[in-house]
Structures are given as structure tokens and as C-alpha cells.
Amino acid sequence: MRKAIFYAGFLSILATQSVFAVDPAERHEALLGTANDELLADEELKSYQGQKKTVAVHKVDPHAGVYSKSQFPSATQCATCHKEIFDEWKISSHAYASISPMFHKFENIINVLTSGSIQNFCMRCHASAGVTMNEDRVKPMWERPQVSREGITCITCHRINEEFGKVNGERRINPGDIHSPIFGTQDDQILTKVISNKDFYKVASNKNETGMKIHAKAIEFKTLGKSEFCMGCHQVAVYPGIKLEVVWDQYRTSPAHKKGTTCQECHMGKVPGMAGGYRTGPTAVLNGKPINPGRTRHNHVFYGPGYPYSHPGIFPYNPRAQKFKMQDWLKFNYRANWGKKDFESRVQRGLIDPKFPKEWDDLDDRIDARKVVNQNLKDWKRKEHYRHQIIENSADVDGPYFTSDLEAGEDLDFHFVVRNKNPGHNLPSGSLGAQPQLWLNVVVLDPSGKRIWESGHTDSVGDVLDLHSVDVQQGKAKHDDQLFNLQSRFLVTNVKGTDREFYLPVNFDIDQLPHIRQGNAPNTLLNHPAFVRMEQHSLPPLGERKAKYSVPSELMTKPGKYKVAVRFRSRPEPIYFMKFVGATNDMIRTVNEWIGDSHKKAVVIEIKKP
Ligand code: HEC
Ligand code: HEC
Ligand code: HEC
Ligand code: HEC
Ligand code: HEC
Structure with missing residues (x-):
């Protein structure tokens, strides 16, 4: 049989709505609207309660007292004048770093697996102000000051005047109140x-003056504007030597680095994910008076594909949310219609009798809480807008290219070419098994509109159908042999010989109390424990790979018009890993609801009679 290569030998391009089951936008409406499920409170509460296992608290720094007394200013104080920057930052993953429930779940499990030996390692990057203040790791989130809940906050970057290199986030934030000097370029x-x-301007540059409290000095620190500034946190080596994040490794040898393009240009510029220059505008507005309107502005959203999946009452920061305690927020069932007009009027008229926890017994409280939730979900959508743009800008998905004859009774062979348009680092960057999943979902519909074949679809909990899928493991679903997934993996050594995949770079151990075991060769030579390695599946800068598919002939029996549809899907965590660390159902559900879909297209092809 003659094989011909067609470039997208299709008749027309369609809107994809009719092909994929539920459009994500509709799901967000459901989130903002009516769906009601289990309450999340108790389980999620636990995740913020600090570590389950009490770990040895490291020796107290003699300056601890000084640090904790000198208040570190919260981002909300900077917002008085830098409101626009604050509004960008507050929806960023940086602002989310320490409130992220996934972070806490993950940290907890790794602490259990390593018998507490990880100490404050994770917190250094995720809650830098808290670490500098020597906060006890066991303290629950709600006993920490606002500034340490803010994760990577203004002072994490603007009260630093040292180059830390690749020190894994061990940075010293200069202590001092709002009047202390900040560092800029x-x-x-x-x-x-x-x-x-x-x-x-009605400003006060020291404690004794009245007015808006301002930093008395701004000191030049050029490193802030360079890629090296980001490296200390964006290159992660875990004890005893495995690399968890490798953005810097990839960037250092990339075409972007050669050209001098910085992380900031792609992540803080005008165009998400591309070096498209910066916009200009005032960076500070004092009592309605814009200062220095011609200044270069760096967008503090720090564009990226991540998204929050915490309770929308506690992230992003919202001053109106402060009326309620964090613990109470976690009991506010935002998925039910609490606080909405129709719902509440039915409650008042006795038509329904929902059981509210005592914290939410009061109608006015529920109404106020609903306003906060609505506002915060709107903010999530703002982040989603940028996320969508950066994913669209990061890749090309060309095709489908058909390589078989388009005839009934034949296999239908085709491929897409997925290209990393980013000259700066891999797609996705090196976060390992634990982190970003980027995959293709491809569907073929027969002339009657029936879905006859699919790859990259998900199982009953939302995982793709690889070996991690519970449905595949239990024989309830077929393994997706043709899955195109850019996620990287950890391989560890089995009990005896041979590699096996594991979510964490911890050697597989049949001990009752598994711990990270020392390899039998010095780590300084291998830079990782013996037998543990990382298998990257990501695309190198400007690299491309074919995603090949073959629909078996027995499914291609009828001639007529078939549809082939594709979408590129992205989420920060796979579900099996979330389950492994003990994520709540609500976290899992939210991750699934906000999956980013991009590069959607559907084509029609004519399958001829043989
Ligand atoms: C040297 C800095 C650094 C250290 C230390 C660090 N991380 Fe991270 N972490 C990062 C960066 C940077 C990202 C963002 C990666 C991305 O988006 O690709 C991240 C992302 C994450 C995420 C995904 C985002 C989210 O909030 O859901 C989780 C979970 C996480 N880290 C957990 C941990 C845990 C657990 C530890 C300790 C074992 C740890 N991190 C230690 C820098 C660090
Ligand atoms: C009362 C108003 C006010 C507050 C509050 C304030 N700033 Fe500023 N900030 C200014 C003004 C005015 C400038 C000068 C603007 C310019 O140079 O265009 C400035 C400049 C800066 C710069 C640029 C410095 C440079 O030279 O590159 C940074 C960074 C900065 N502020 C960070 C912060 C941080 C962080 C906080 C909170 C800890 C904060 N600011 C709080 C008014 C304020
Ligand atoms: C992850 C690090 C990081 C965080 C967090 C951060 N900034 Fe920045 N900020 C930067 C970088 C990088 C620049 C650009 C430096 C350059 O090249 O001029 C910048 C620039 C600025 C400027 C100068 C104006 C501009 O747009 O270039 C101000 C003012 C500022 N930041 C205030 C803040 C405030 C207020 C917060 C908290 C709400 C904050 N920053 C959080 C890294 C950060
Ligand atoms: C103090 C540590 C720290 C520094 C400094 C830092 N980051 Fe991050 N960054 C993180 C962590 C931690 C995360 C992940 C937070 C999370 O999602 O929980 C992150 C996430 C990100 C993301 C992913 C955003 C998303 O939504 O997917 C981008 C992009 C990013 N950082 C860029 C930068 C750039 C550019 C710089 C330098 C100007 C920088 N970061 C400096 C710690 C840091
Ligand atoms: C030429 C533009 C460009 C440069 C330079 C660049 N990035 Fe990115 N970055 C992107 C694009 C596009 C994405 C989205 C696609 C993806 O997830 O990889 C991204 C995603 C990310 C992510 C989140 C998801 C992931 O892939 O793990 C992080 C974290 C990140 N970049 C950090 C950095 C840091 C740190 C630097 C500098 C060392 C940097 N980037 C340099 C374009 C760039």
C-alpha cells in the first residue's frame, strides 16, 4: 500500500466544543455557582497544622530574638504605594508558595520518609521570611504573622543585597521595619x-514622623535584574544530591542565555513567556499622585503555568477575608451556595435546612464570606488569563500529519509535531515526577459522532492512563500505549536490581521505617545517591518531538467524515502523586477543574471506501 504524507489533509477546522466532553470554562462556572460536595474542612485543616511528626528543631540562632522582634513588613504595607505591583504579585505563585496546601502535604510526607532530617530545607524557599525569623516549623499557619504566610514576598527579593548563587534558598533577608532600606536596580x-x-506627599520616613510610612532609602543592587538572582531558588538540589529543579542548568546552556535574555524578560515583561520588552508606567502612586510615570515596569505576576488550588477564602490575600480566622475559612463550603441570595432566602423561608458548622451559623457572616470568595475566584481567573497566554506562547502543536491512506478498513496513522518555542529552557522545565504534567489529549470521532478512539484521556480520579493510574492497575481501564506526556520521572533502585519509577528520589526500601539511605559511593563523586536518576521527557529549548498515533483498522470500518481533535493539557501535579502525599479530595478536584487547555483544534477528514 502506498504511504503518502499529507499535511493536515482535512476538510475544515472546527470549533472544539463539540468534541471534548466539558469545556473547562463551564467547569469554572460550576465552581463559582452551584456544585456541592463533601466538606473539606477537617482534612485540609490538618495540612496546615505544621508537621505531624515533631522534628528536632535546629539549634536556635542567637539573633532569633532580634529577628522576630524587628517586624518584617508584609506586602500589604508596600501596597499603600505600590498597589499595582501588589495586585500583580498577590495572584502569583510566589505569593502562594507558603499557603499552598500541596506544599504542606508534600513536605509532611518527605519529613516522614526521611525521619525529620529535612528540617527547614523546604521552608527556605517557600517561606523565606518565616525562616529568617527562625519560626518553629511545627507552628500552624494561623499562628504565623501575615508576612511569613506570604511566601516569596516583597522583602524576600527587595531586602537582599548579597549574591547567593546556588545555595538552595538559604538567604538572609535584612531585618528591619518598613522604614529600612530596600534594594532595587x-x-x-x-x-x-x-x-x-x-x-x-504626606510620607513618614521614620517612626517619629506622621504620614504614610515609607522606606527611607533605596539602594542599588544590580543583581536583582539578572538571571542569577533567581537561581538560588530555581535550582534545587535535595539531600543527598538529587536535583529537583533544574531550570538554571538548562538556561545556562540555552540560546537565550547566549543572547543575554534574562529570566526577568520572559517572566516579567509585556509578553508572557517571551522577551518582548517591558512596559512603562509609575511604580508608586502616593495619595493619587503618580511618581515617575516613565519608569520601566516589571510585571510581578511572574507568568507561569501554575495555579492555586487552596481554599479561595485564604488565597489570594484579601483584606476583607481577615474578618474570619483561617481555621474558620477552611470550614466555609464555597462549593455550596452559602451566602448567595437565592440560597439564603430559601434557608430563611425554611425550604432547605443545611447544616452549617457553628462558625458559619450567622447569615451576615456567610454573605460577607461569599463576597470574599467571589472576589478571590475572579483573581484566580486573572492568573488563568496569563497562564493561558504563557502556555500558548511556549509551544507549537502542528498537524495532524497523516501518513496512512485515508481508507476504511486501514489503520489511521498520523502525528503532531510538538515544538518548544522557548529558547530559555526545557518544556516543561526540569521539575521532576512530582511536578508539572504537560500532555496531549487526542480524540477521533466516527461519522456518527461516536468517540471511537482516544489518547491522553483521564481515569476516574483524573490521572492519565499510564502505570500510575489506579484504573489501569485494577484492570478497569486499558493502558494508554500511545500517550504523549512531557513529564519527567525519577527512577530508583528496586529491592533487588533493576530500576523502577518512584515519585520521590528516595531509594525503595522494605524497611518498616524507610528513610533516605546513603549510597555506597560518595555522593560528592556521583552527585546523587547510587542508583537514583532522573529521566527527562521534556523538550529542550527550541527542540521538537513527534507525537505519533495509530488508530487500529478495526475501529475505522465506515467510510465518511471523521473528526480528529487535539488539545495540549497542563497541570502542576499528577493526581497519583497528590494522593500519595495525602492531598484532600477538594484539592484534587480543584487541580482537575483548572487544568489549562491550549492549542485546541479539531479537523474533519474524509475516509474513502476501500
Ligand atoms: C531552593 C528552593 C526550593 C526548595 C528548597 C524547595 N522548593 Fe519547592 N519549589 C521551588 C520552586 C522554584 C518551585 C516552582 C517550580 C515550577 O513551577 O516549575 C517549587 C514548587 C514546588 C511545588 C509545586 C507548587 C505548589 O505549591 O503546589 C511543591 C508542592 C513544592 N515545591 C514542594 C517542596 C517541598 C516539599 C520541598 C522540600 C522537600 C521544596 N519544595 C523545597 C523551590 C524550592
Ligand atoms: C509610602 C509610599 C511607599 C511605600 C509604603 C513603599 N514604597 Fe517603595 N517606593 C516608593 C517611592 C516613591 C519609590 C520611588 C519610585 C521611583 O523611583 O520611581 C519607591 C521605590 C521602590 C523600589 C525601586 C527602587 C529602585 O531604586 O529601583 C522598590 C524595589 C520598592 N520601592 C520596594 C518597596 C517595598 C518592598 C515596600 C514594602 C516593604 C515599599 N517599597 C513600600 C514609595 C513607597
Ligand atoms: C521574586 C522576586 C520579587 C518579588 C517577590 C517582588 N519583586 Fe519587585 N522586582 C523584582 C525584580 C526582578 C524587579 C526588576 C529589577 C530590574 O531589573 O529593574 C523588581 C522591580 C520592582 C520595582 C521597581 C519598578 C518595576 O516595576 O521595575 C518595585 C517598586 C518593586 N519591584 C516592588 C515590589 C513589591 C511592592 C513587591 C511585593 C508586592 C515586590 N516587588 C515583589 C523582584 C521581585
Ligand atoms: C526565595 C526563592 C525564590 C526566588 C528568589 C525566586 N523564586 Fe520563583 N518561585 C519560587 C517558588 C518556591 C515557586 C513555586 C511556588 C508555588 O507554586 O508554591 C516559584 C515559582 C516561580 C514561577 C512559576 C510561576 C507559575 O505560576 O507557574 C516562575 C515563572 C518564577 N518563579 C520565576 C522567578 C524569577 C524570574 C525569579 C527571579 C527574578 C524568581 N522566580 C525568583 C521561589 C523563588
Ligand atoms: C525566552 C523566554 C524564557 C526565559 C529566558 C526563561 N523562561 Fe521560564 N518559561 C518560559 C515559558 C514560555 C514557560 C512556560 C512553559 C513551561 O512551562 O516551560 C516558562 C516556564 C517557567 C517555569 C514554570 C514551569 C516549568 O517549566 O517548570 C519556571 C519555574 C520558570 N520558567 C523559571 C525560569 C527561570 C528561573 C529562568 C531563568 C533562569 C527562566 N524561566 C527563563 C520562558 C522563559
Whole structure:
């Protein structure tokens, strides 16, 4: 049989709505609207309660007292003047880093697996202010000051004047209240002018003055504008030597680095994920007076494919949410219609009698809480908008290219070419098994509209159908042999010989108390424990790979018009891993609801009679 290569030998391009089961946008409406499920409270509460196992708290730094007394200013204080930057930052993954319930679940499990030996390692990057204040790791989130819940907050980057290199987030934030100097890439001419016009701008540059509290100085620190600044946190080596994040490794040898393009240009510029220059505008607005409107502005959303899946009452920061305690928020069932007009009027009229926990017995409280949730979900959508753009900008999905004859009774062979458009690092970057999943979902519909074949679909909990899928393991679903998935993996050594895949770089151990075992060769030579390695499946900068598919002939019996549809899907965690660390059902559900779909298209092909 003659094999011909067709470039997208299709008749027309369709809207994809009719092909994929539920459009994610509709699911968000459901989230904002009516769906009601289990309460999340108790289980999720636990995840914020600090570590389950009490770990040896490291020796107390003699300066601990000084640090904890000198208040570190929260981002909300900076917001007085830098409101626009604050609004960008507050929906960023940086702002989410320490409130992320997945972070806590994951940290907990790794602490259990390593018998507590990991100490504050994870917190260094995820809650830098808290670590600098020497906070007890066992303390629950709600006993920590706002600034340490803020994760990678303003002062994490703007109260730093040392180059830390690849030190895994062990940074020292200069202590001091709001008046202490901050570090930027420019000198303080403008700031000095503002401070010398105190009466006009109504600012206070020390404790004894009245007015809006301002930093008395801005000191030049050029490293802030360079990629090296990001490296300390974006290159992660875990004891005893495995690399969890390898963005820096990839960037260092990339075409972008050669050209001098920085992380900041792609992640803080005008175009999400591309070096498209910066916009200009005032960075500070004091009492309605914009300062220095021609200044270069760096977008503090830090564009990326991640998204929050915490309770929308506690992230992003919302001053109106402060009326309620964090613990109470976790009992507020935002998926039910609590606080909505129709629902509440039915409650008042006795038509329904939902059981509210005592914290939410009061109608006015529920109404106030609903307003916060609505506002915060709107903010999530703002983040989603950028996320969508960066994923669209990161890749090309070309095709389908058909390589078989389009005839009934024949296998239908085709492929897509997936290309990493990013010259800066891999797609996705090196986060390992634990992290980003990017895969293709491809569907073929027969002339009657029946879904006859699919790859990249998900099982009953939302996992793709590889060996991790519970449905595949239990024989309830077929393994997806043709799955195209860019997720990287950890391989560890089995009890005896041979590699096996495991979610964490911890050697598989039949001991009752597994722990990270030392390899039998010095780690300094291998840079990782013996037998543990990382298998990357990601695309190198500007690299491409074919996603090949073959629909078996027995499914292609009828001639007529078939549809082939594709979408590129992205989420920060696979479900099996979330389950492994003990994520709640609500976290899992939210991750599934907000999966990012991009590069959607559907084509029609004519399958001829043989
Ligand atoms: C050196 C800094 C650093 C350290 C230490 C670190 N992380 Fe991270 N973590 C990061 C960065 C950077 C990302 C973002 C990666 C991305 O988006 O590709 C991240 C992302 C994550 C995420 C996914 C985002 C989310 O909140 O759901 C989780 C979970 C996480 N880290 C858990 C941990 C745990 C657990 C530890 C300790 C074992 C740890 N991290 C240690 C820097 C660090
Ligand atoms: C009362 C107003 C006010 C508050 C509060 C405030 N700033 Fe500023 N900030 C300014 C002004 C005015 C400038 C000068 C703007 C310019 O140079 O265009 C400035 C400049 C900066 C710069 C740029 C420095 C440079 O030279 O590159 C940074 C960074 C900065 N602020 C961070 C912060 C942080 C972090 C906080 C909170 C800890 C904060 N600011 C709180 C008013 C304020
Ligand atoms: C992850 C690090 C990081 C965090 C967190 C961060 N910034 Fe920045 N900020 C930067 C970088 C990088 C620049 C750009 C430096 C350059 O090249 O000029 C910048 C620039 C600025 C500027 C100068 C104006 C501009 O847009 O370039 C101000 C003001 C500022 N930041 C304030 C804040 C405030 C307020 C917060 C918290 C709400 C904050 N930053 C959080 C890294 C950070
Ligand atoms: C103090 C540590 C720290 C520094 C410094 C830092 N980051 Fe991050 N960054 C993180 C962590 C931790 C996460 C993941 C947070 C989470 O999702 O829980 C992250 C996430 C991100 C993401 C993923 C966003 C998303 O939504 O998917 C991007 C992009 C990013 N950082 C860029 C930068 C750039 C650019 C710089 C330098 C200007 C920088 N970061 C500096 C710790 C840091
Ligand atoms: C030429 C543009 C470009 C440069 C330079 C660049 N990035 Fe990215 N980055 C992207 C794009 C596009 C994505 C989205 C696709 C993806 O997930 O890889 C991304 C995603 C990310 C992510 C989150 C998801 C992932 O892939 O793990 C992190 C974290 C990140 N970049 C950090 C950095 C850091 C740190 C630097 C500098 C060392 C950097 N980037 C340099 C374009 C760039």
C-alpha cells in the first residue's frame, strides 16, 4: 500500500466544543455557582497544622530574638504605594508558595520518609521570611504573622543585597521595619525627592514622623535584574544530591542565555513567556499622585503555568477575608451556595435546612464570606488569563500529519509535531515526577459522532492512563500505549536490581521505617545517591518531538467524515502523586477543574471506501 504524507489533509477546522466532553470554562462556572460536595474542612485543616511528626528543631540562632522582634513588613504595607505591583504579585505563585496546601502535604510526607532530617530545607524557599525569623516549623499557619504566610514576598527579593548563587534558598533577608532600606536596580534620586517633599506627599520616613510610612532609602543592587538572582531558588538540589529543579542548568546552556535574555524578560515583561520588552508606567502612586510615570515596569505576576488550588477564602490575600480566622475559612463550603441570595432566602423561608458548622451559623457572616470568595475566584481567573497566554506562547502543536491512506478498513496513522518555542529552557522545565504534567489529549470521532478512539484521556480520579493510574492497575481501564506526556520521572533502585519509577528520589526500601539511605559511593563523586536518576521527557529549548498515533483498522470500518481533535493539557501535579502525599479530595478536584487547555483544534477528514 502506498504511504503518502499529507499535511493536515482535512476538510475544515472546527470549533472544539463539540468534541471534548466539558469545556473547562463551564467547569469554572460550576465552581463559582452551584456544585456541592463533601466538606473539606477537617482534612485540609490538618495540612496546615505544621508537621505531624515533631522534628528536632535546629539549634536556635542567637539573633532569633532580634529577628522576630524587628517586624518584617508584609506586602500589604508596600501596597499603600505600590498597589499595582501588589495586585500583580498577590495572584502569583510566589505569593502562594507558603499557603499552598500541596506544599504542606508534600513536605509532611518527605519529613516522614526521611525521619525529620529535612528540617527547614523546604521552608527556605517557600517561606523565606518565616525562616529568617527562625519560626518553629511545627507552628500552624494561623499562628504565623501575615508576612511569613506570604511566601516569596516583597522583602524576600527587595531586602537582599548579597549574591547567593546556588545555595538552595538559604538567604538572609535584612531585618528591619518598613522604614529600612530596600534594594532595587536604580539609585534613589526619585525617592529622595519624594522624601524631601514630605508635606506634599504626606510620607513618614521614620517612626517619629506622621504620614504614610515609607522606606527611607533605596539602594542599588544590580543583581536583582539578572538571571542569577533567581537561581538560588530555581535550582534545587535535595539531600543527598538529587536535583529537583533544574531550570538554571538548562538556561545556562540555552540560546537565550547566549543572547543575554534574562529570566526577568520572559517572566516579567509585556509578553508572557517571551522577551518582548517591558512596559512603562509609575511604580508608586502616593495619595493619587503618580511618581515617575516613565519608569520601566516589571510585571510581578511572574507568568507561569501554575495555579492555586487552596481554599479561595485564604488565597489570594484579601483584606476583607481577615474578618474570619483561617481555621474558620477552611470550614466555609464555597462549593455550596452559602451566602448567595437565592440560597439564603430559601434557608430563611425554611425550604432547605443545611447544616452549617457553628462558625458559619450567622447569615451576615456567610454573605460577607461569599463576597470574599467571589472576589478571590475572579483573581484566580486573572492568573488563568496569563497562564493561558504563557502556555500558548511556549509551544507549537502542528498537524495532524497523516501518513496512512485515508481508507476504511486501514489503520489511521498520523502525528503532531510538538515544538518548544522557548529558547530559555526545557518544556516543561526540569521539575521532576512530582511536578508539572504537560500532555496531549487526542480524540477521533466516527461519522456518527461516536468517540471511537482516544489518547491522553483521564481515569476516574483524573490521572492519565499510564502505570500510575489506579484504573489501569485494577484492570478497569486499558493502558494508554500511545500517550504523549512531557513529564519527567525519577527512577530508583528496586529491592533487588533493576530500576523502577518512584515519585520521590528516595531509594525503595522494605524497611518498616524507610528513610533516605546513603549510597555506597560518595555522593560528592556521583552527585546523587547510587542508583537514583532522573529521566527527562521534556523538550529542550527550541527542540521538537513527534507525537505519533495509530488508530487500529478495526475501529475505522465506515467510510465518511471523521473528526480528529487535539488539545495540549497542563497541570502542576499528577493526581497519583497528590494522593500519595495525602492531598484532600477538594484539592484534587480543584487541580482537575483548572487544568489549562491550549492549542485546541479539531479537523474533519474524509475516509474513502476501500
Ligand atoms: C531552593 C528552593 C526550593 C526548595 C528548597 C524547595 N522548593 Fe519547592 N519549589 C521551588 C520552586 C522554584 C518551585 C516552582 C517550580 C515550577 O513551577 O516549575 C517549587 C514548587 C514546588 C511545588 C509545586 C507548587 C505548589 O505549591 O503546589 C511543591 C508542592 C513544592 N515545591 C514542594 C517542596 C517541598 C516539599 C520541598 C522540600 C522537600 C521544596 N519544595 C523545597 C523551590 C524550592
Ligand atoms: C509610602 C509610599 C511607599 C511605600 C509604603 C513603599 N514604597 Fe517603595 N517606593 C516608593 C517611592 C516613591 C519609590 C520611588 C519610585 C521611583 O523611583 O520611581 C519607591 C521605590 C521602590 C523600589 C525601586 C527602587 C529602585 O531604586 O529601583 C522598590 C524595589 C520598592 N520601592 C520596594 C518597596 C517595598 C518592598 C515596600 C514594602 C516593604 C515599599 N517599597 C513600600 C514609595 C513607597
Ligand atoms: C521574586 C522576586 C520579587 C518579588 C517577590 C517582588 N519583586 Fe519587585 N522586582 C523584582 C525584580 C526582578 C524587579 C526588576 C529589577 C530590574 O531589573 O529593574 C523588581 C522591580 C520592582 C520595582 C521597581 C519598578 C518595576 O516595576 O521595575 C518595585 C517598586 C518593586 N519591584 C516592588 C515590589 C513589591 C511592592 C513587591 C511585593 C508586592 C515586590 N516587588 C515583589 C523582584 C521581585
Ligand atoms: C526565595 C526563592 C525564590 C526566588 C528568589 C525566586 N523564586 Fe520563583 N518561585 C519560587 C517558588 C518556591 C515557586 C513555586 C511556588 C508555588 O507554586 O508554591 C516559584 C515559582 C516561580 C514561577 C512559576 C510561576 C507559575 O505560576 O507557574 C516562575 C515563572 C518564577 N518563579 C520565576 C522567578 C524569577 C524570574 C525569579 C527571579 C527574578 C524568581 N522566580 C525568583 C521561589 C523563588
Ligand atoms: C525566552 C523566554 C524564557 C526565559 C529566558 C526563561 N523562561 Fe521560564 N518559561 C518560559 C515559558 C514560555 C514557560 C512556560 C512553559 C513551561 O512551562 O516551560 C516558562 C516556564 C517557567 C517555569 C514554570 C514551569 C516549568 O517549566 O517548570 C519556571 C519555574 C520558570 N520558567 C523559571 C525560569 C527561570 C528561573 C529562568 C531563568 C533562569 C527562566 N524561566 C527563563 C520562558 C522563559
